[in-house]
Ligand code: SF4
C-alpha cells in the first residue's frame with residue numbers, strides 16, 4: 079500500500095506544520111496506580127464483589143450462584159469460575175483501567191476520562207449517552223442503563239473518590255488471600271515478574287495487562303494460558319488511539335487539500351469552457 | 355414587519371396539502387407515522403430500553419444508528435457527487451438533477467441528526483461537543499458530529515436558491531446564488547470526511563468487527579458512497595417520473611452517464627477489494643458463513659450489477675440501468691448493515707431488532723419522504739426552472 083504510506087508521511091509532515099499533536103491521547107504513563115490479581119491465590123469467595131457492591135451502593139451479589147457472569151450495571155466486578163484439568167481457577171473481572179483507554183479515545187466529550195492517578199472514570203455532566211465507548215472497549219466493560227430516564231454508563235472506576243482521599247479501593251482489603259495487590263503499576267510489574275521468576279513452574283510466563291491494548295492498570299498472573307480464562311486473546315498490544323490516528327491525520331489533510339484542489343479544478347475547467 | 359407577515363401568510367397557505375389526500379401511499383403511511391410518533395413519545399417517557407430489544411449491552415447500537423444513520427449517509431452520497439459533476443467539473447447537462455440530489459441529502463442528513471438525537475441516552479447534553487468545554491478532539495465521533503452540523507449548513511446554502519425562487523424574492527435569489535459554488539466546494543470536502551468517517555467509527559473495534567469488513571473500511575466506505583449516491587439518484591429519478599408526472603423534467607439519457615460512472619467506481623471498488631483480500635491473506639475466512647456473506651456482497655451486489663450497468667450503458671437500455679442501480683443500492687444497504695450489525699460481534703448470537711425499533715426507524719424515513727414530496731410540490735426542484743446560467 080504505497081499510496082497509504084505516502085499519505086501517512088504527508089499527513090504527519092502536515093500535521094507537524096499545523097501543530098497537531100502526534101499523540102492522540104494525552105496522559106502520563108509513568109506512575110499510574112494499578113492492581114495485581116494473582117489468580118493462583120484466589121479461592122473464589124467473592125468477598126471483593128461484596129465489598130465492591132457496598133462501596134458503590136449496588137445490590138448485594140448472589141453469592142450462591144456460580145454461573146459465569148459479565149459485569150453489569152449493578153455489578154462492577156464479577157469473579158468467574160473456570161474448570162481446567164480438574165482444577166478450579168477463579169478470575170476477577172472488572173474495568174482494566176487501560177493506560178490509553180479505547181473508551182476515552184472514543185468519547186466525543188471526554189466523559190470517559192483517564193485521570194492522572196490511573197483510574198478511568200465516567201463524568202455524567204458531560205456524557206451524551208451515545209454508547210460509543212461500549213463499541214470501543216475491547217473488554218466490553220462499560221454498561222448502559224437502558225431502562226432509566228437519566229441513564230448512566232456504569233463500570234468500575236477504581237474507587238477514584240476513595241483514592242483521592244488516600245484510601246485504597248474497596249475490593250482489595252476484602253480479599254482474605256491477598257490475591258489482590260494495590261500499588262503503582264511499576265511496583266506491581268516488578269512483583270509479578272519476581273513471582274514468575276521464583277516460581278517458573280507455577281505461572282505462565284506472561285503478565286496479562288502489561289502490554290495488552292497498550293498496557294492496562296490491572297495486571298494478572300495465572301497458572302494456565304489466559305485465553306482459557308476468558309481473556310480476549312486477540313486484543314493485541316497496540317494502544318487503541320493508534321487505530322484512529324491515521325484517519326485523524328487524513329481529515330486534516332483533506333481539509334487542507336480538497337478545497338484548493340476543487341477550486342483549481344473548477345477554475346481550470348471554466349477557462350476551457352470560455353475558450354470554446 | 356410587513357414582509358414577515360406576508361411570509362407567514364404565504365407559508366400558512368402553502369401548508370395546505372396539494373393534490374389528492376386519499377392516495378394509497380398516504381393511507382398506508384399515515385397510521386405507521388402516527389404509531390411511530392407515539393412510540394417516540396413512549397421512548398422519551400420510559401427510556402431507551404423500552405423500545406430497543408436489540409439494543410443491549412452487547413450491541414450498543416441498534417437500528418437507529420446502524421440503519422438510519424450509517425446506511426443513510428451512504429445513500430445520500432448523491433448530494434456531493436452531482437454538485438461535483440455540475441459545478442466543479444462543469445458538466446452542465448446534468449443540471450436538472452442537481453436540486454433533487456441536494457434536497458435528498460439535505461433532508462437525509464437532517465433526519466440522521468434526528469435519529470441520533472432519539473438514540474442518545476442523555477440528549478440534554480447534546481451541545482457539549484459543539485459549544486461545551488469538553489472537546490474530545492481525538493474522537494472520530496466528535497469529528498463526525500461537527501462534520502454533520504457543518505455539512506447540513508452547506509447543503510442548506512446550496513439549496514437556498516430553490517427556496518428564494520419559491521418565495522419569489524429576486525434580490526435574495528441573486529445573493530443566494532453567489533453562495534452556491536463556495537458551499538459546494540466546502541460541502542464536497544465535508545462529505546468526503548463524513549462518508550469515510552462513518553466507517554472510521556469502527557476503527558476502534560478491531561476485535562469486534564469481522565476482519566473482512568474491518569480491513570481498510572474508511573477507503574471502502576468512501577468509494578462505495580460514490581456508486582451508492584449515483585444509484586440513488588437514478589432510482590429517485592425513475593420514481594419521481596411516476597409520482598410527480600406533472601413536473602418531472604425528463605432526465606432521459608442523462609442516467610446513462612451516471613450508470614457509466616457508477617460502473618467505473620464499482621470496478622475500482624472491486625479491484626481494491628481483491629487487492630485487499632490478497633494483501634491481508636483473508637482467504638481462510640471464505641470457508642465460514644461470514645465469508646460466504648462477504649462473497650454474496652461482492653459477487654451478487656457488486657459484480658452482478660456492474661455487468662448489468664455495462665450492458666445497459668452499451669445498449670442504452672434504461673430499464674436495465676435502473677434495475678442495476680436498484681440492486682446496487684440493496685447491496686450498499688447490506689454492506690452497511692453487515693458492518694453495523696451482522697458482522698459486528700459475529701461470534702455472538704444476534705437478535706432481530708424489536709418491532710418498536712423497526713417502526714420508529716421506518717417512521718423517520720417516511721416523514722423524510724413526506725417532507726421531500728411537500729417541498730417538490732412547492733419549490734422548483736424537478737420542474738424546469740431557470741438553470742443558473744453561469
Ligand atoms: S477496560 Fe474498557 S472501560 Fe476500562 S479503561 Fe479499558 S477501554 Fe475503558
Ligand code: SF4
Pocket residue numbers: 184185186187188189190200204205206207208209210211212231
Ligand atoms: S456514552 Fe457517554 S461516556 Fe460513552 S462515549 Fe458516549 S458520551 Fe462518552
